[in-house]
Amino acid sequence: MKKLINAPEAVVAEALEGMEAAHSSLIKVCRAPDFIMRADAPVAGKVALVSGGGSGHEPMHGGFVGRGMLDAACPGAVFTSPTPDQMFEASKAVNGGAGVLHIVKNYTGDVLNFEMAADLARAEGIAVESVVIDDDVAVEDSTWTAGRRGVGTTVLAEKICGGLAERKAPLTAVAEMCRRVNAQGRSMGMALSACTVPHVGKPSFDLADDEMEIGIGIHGEPGRHRVKLEKADRITEMLMEPVLADLPFKSGDPVLMFVNGMGATPAVELYIIYRKAAEIARKHGLKVVRNLVGSYITSLDMAGTSITLLKMDEEMLTCWDAPVLTPSLRWGA
Amino acid sequence: MADLSTDRMTTWLLEAAADLEQAKAYLTELDAPIGDSDHGVNMARGFAAVRDKLTAAPPADVGTLLKTVAMTLISTVGGASGPLYGTFFLQAAGKAAGKTSLTLAEWTECFEAGLTGLMARGKAQPGEKTMVDALTPALAALKAAAGQPLEQALAAAAAAAEQGMKDTIPMLAHKGRASYLGERSIGHQDPGATSSHLLLRRLAEPAG
Numbered sequence: 001m002k003k004l005i006n007a008p009e010a011v012v013a014e015a016l017e018g019m020e021a022a023h024s025s026l027i028k029v030c031r032a033p034d035f036i037m038r039a040d041a042p043v044a045g046k047v048a049l050v051s052g053g054g055s056g057h058e059p060m061h062g063g064f065v066g067r068g069m070l071d072a073a074c075p076g077a078v079f080t081s082p083t084p085d086q087m088f089e090a091s092k093a094v095n096g097g098a099g100v101l102h103i104v105k106n107y108t109g110d111v112l113n114f115e116m117a118a119d120l121a122r123a124e125g126i127a128v129e130s131v132v133i134d135d136d137v138a139v140e141d142s143t144w145t146a147g148r149r150g151v152g153t154t155v156l157a158e159k160i161c162g163g164l165a166e167r168k169a170p171l172t173a174v175a176e177m178c179r180r181v182n183a184q185g186r187s188m189g190m191a192l193s194a195c196t197v198p199h200v201g202k203p204s205f206d207l208a209d210d211e212m213e214i215g216i217g218i219h220g221e222p223g224r225h226r227v228k229l230e231k232a233d234r235i236t237e238m239l240m241e242p243v244l245a246d247l248p249f250k251s252g253d254p255v256l257m258f259v260n261g262m263g264a265t266p267a268v269e270l271y272i273i274y275r276k277a278a279e280i281a282r283k284h285g286l287k288v289v290r291n292l293v294g295s296y297i298t299s300l301d302m303a304g305t306s307i308t309l310l311k312m313d314e315e316m317l318t319c320w321d322a323p324v325l326t327p328s329l330r331w332g333a
Numbered sequence: 334m335a336d337l338s339t340d341r342m343t344t345w346l347l348e349a350a351a352d353l354e355q356a357k358a359y360l361t362e363l364d365a366p367i368g369d370s371d372h373g374v375n376m377a378r379g380f381a382a383v384r385d386k387l388t389a390a391p392p393a394d395v396g397t398l399l400k401t402v403a404m405t406l407i408s409t410v411g412g413a414s415g416p417l418y419g420t421f422f423l424q425a426a427g428k429a430a431g432k433t434s435l436t437l438a439e440w441t442e443c444f445e446a447g448l449t450g451l452m453a454r455g456k457a458q459p460g461e462k463t464m465v466d467a468l469t470p471a472l473a474a475l476k477a478a479a480g481q482p483l484e485q486a487l488a489a490a491a492a493a494a495e496q497g498m499k500d501t502i503p504m505l506a507h508k509g510r511a512s513y514l515g516e517r518s519i520g521h522q523d524p525g526a527t528s529s530h531l532l533l534r535r536l537a538e539p540a541g
Contacts, residue, residue: 033408054411077378080371080411108509112416112454116407138513145512200361200370219369221510 001201003301008198012055012075019062023327026066033083035090036062037072042096047165047174048072050090051103051158053110054079056197057218060155060297063328069162070103070326078197078300079219081109087117091126099127099171103158103178105150106134107219129175133157135185135308137246138215138224149217152258152308153185155296156320159329163319177319181310186246188239189306191216191223191262195299214238218262218299232269236276239307244284249309251285256320258308261295265303270294273305281309290320296328335483336434339395341539343387346402349535350380356531363524367511371412372524379410379418394433399426399443413509414525417451417464424450437483441475448472461507462518464525470497471533484537491530491537498526 005011012034019036020029028039035052042048051061052074061073071094076082091100100121104114111132118128133150161178169177191213194203197220204220207213212235213223230238249255259274261267274293281288289312297306312320323332353360353376360373383405392398399422407419425447429435435443448468452458459469474493478486499522506518509525 076411077371077375079369080375081413081415083408083411083415085408108455109411109413109415112413113411115454116416116419145507145515146509149513197370199374200365204365204370217510217513219510221369221513224513224515 001196001198003196003198005198008201011198012077015055015058016075019327026325026327027062030089030093033086033089035072035074035086035093036065037090037094038065038067038070041071041094043071044096045098045168046096047098047169047171048091048094048096048100049103049158049162049165049174050074050087050094050100051154052076052082052087052090052114053105053107054081054219056195056300057297059328061158064155064158064326066324066326067333068166068322068324068326069158069329078199081107081113084113084116084120087114088120091117091121091128092124095126098168099129101161101165101171101174101178102128102130103154103161104130104132105154106132106147107149108146127171129171131157131175131178131182133182135182135187136217137186137188137242138217140224151189151218152187152260152297152306153182153310155292156185156256156258156308156310157181159324160316160319162324163322164315166322177315181316184247184311185308186243187306187308188243189216189218189262189304190214190235190239191302191304192229193264193303195220195263195302197300216299216302216304218297220299220302232272233276236273236307237280239305240277240280243307243309247309247311249284249286249311252287254287254289254312255281256290256292256310256312257281257288258292258310260297260306260308262302262304262306263295263298264301265295265305267294270305273307277307289317336436337395337440337483338434339392339398342395342398343391344539345536346380346398347384347387348540349532350384352531352535353377353380353528356528360524360528363522363527367506367514367518367521368524369510372414372528375410375412375414376528379406379415382409394429394431395435396426396430396432399423399429413455414528417455417525420454421447421451437475437481437486438479441472441479444472444475455508457508460504462501462504462511462523462526463508464523464529466501466504466523467494467497467526467529467533470494487537491534494530494533498522498530501526
């Protein structure tokens with residue numbers, strides 16, 4: 001294992017120290033329990049957005065803490081959900097009196113730990129709503145599994161709900177928006193190579209030089225299908241087809257297209273994917289009204305990409321365009 | 334020794350912490366093909382915290398002991414195992430409040446409350462390739478051993494958990510991250526059922 005680390009057990013703590021050193025005007029890092037909060041939280045009268053999950057997906061979620069997006073992010077150990085005390089303390093710290101929205105990715109550990117945290121917060125009189133994001137179309141048989149995973153749509157939901165909360169919309173409206181984004185967003189990912197979890201020290205699965213995994217999640221778990229490696233255009237089709245068919249996206253739909261890198265994929269490759277994905281969308285009759293291209297929800301050093309399509313409406317567009325000022329996403333502010 | 338005293342239970346959990354530290358690599362190895370390679374590390378970290386808590390301030394009764402274990406696991410394990418084992422010990426603690434020792438019948442009652450809580454939290458049933466598959470036969474064995482000597486009952490529970498653990502190998506995972514693998518989850522022993530068996534085996538066989 002070759003990594004820019006000092007010790008596997010120090011990865012999360014040292015990264016948090018670095019984030020705080022780099023972005024002290026935007027965020028504050030609290031320790032034991034660990035969470036990252038907006039430097040100016042709590043914001044009186046604003047619904048507070050709290051998310052979290054295992055570390056290793058950076059910049060999600062800590063990089064999205066700041067004005068116009070999250071109020072707090074709770075990082076767990078690498079690929080391990082955070083614990084209830086983290087979300088409980090974070091919720092208390094950022095609650096500005098208008099309640100707290102928990103944005104949870106659909107992984108068993110995340111869901112259970114956020115459930116316990118919400119119970120604890122409600123017992124203290126804090127209004128909490130939870131929305132579980134489950135947008136991964138790679139999970140075909142959701143009746144017999146833990147359900148679809150939460151992937152790319154999470155980033156879009158955090159931005160759009162953050163924009164809405166900034167306008168002092170009530171908790172029920174922000175939660176409703178989050179559910180709407182989840183209902184209208186679909187994603188699919190693939191990997192060229194597995195990632196290496198620091199404390200494991202070796203790749204989480206083996207892929208031959210001429211193989212790829214289609215339908216991967218973001219935790220180094222293998223996907224549903226292992227197939228022969230294809231060229232970028234064909235890979236883009238393999239990701240776009242199930243995404244388009246699932247909602248389904250119809251001719252005339254305005255969409256936000258998000259082409260994401262899994263951690264070890266260079267931007268130049270992401271644009272090759274975006275080029276083809278935009279062409280497919282156009283042929284399908286979609287209007288790509290907004291886009292996001294870059295590595296925002298990653299899986300450590302996995303090479304690969306995911307494509308997310310979100311069917312937009314006017315309110316979502318307004319919230320997407322609203323100013324955002326976070327370590328990893330900023331415009332208009 | 335006819336009953337499970339607070340001392341015996343404390344010793345169990347301290348020894349289990351050592352077991353889990355030793356089994357860290359093994360549990361990680363089981364988790365890698367079907368999960369996300371974190372079960373061994375998470376359990377070792379959680380039980381190391383339990384060991385530190387129990388050593389610093391030994392609880393006076395079994396209820397306090399189990400509650401301390403629960404709260405420590407909930408705040409240190411993470412993943413799905415933290416809330417699940419945490420809920421098991423928390424619900425078990427409720428049935429042991431104020432008791433300085435447990436009879437076999439009382440431990441069985443604690444175990445049942447713990448398993449019921451765990452299954453509700455995880456929305457899990459037997460046969461889904463989870464820790465429930467080790468714990469459910471263990472509870473059945475405890476119940477079947479009612480009236481028998483305590484040590485015999487604990488040994489039967491550990492043996493039943495071991496069989497349950499092995500029975501997860503051919504199962505198709507329906508819960509947790511392994512479920513996304515579909516058919517590919519078959520042929521692997523469930524790490525959660527394995528850690529459950531480790532715990533119950535140590536209760537039956539104190540290192541002394």
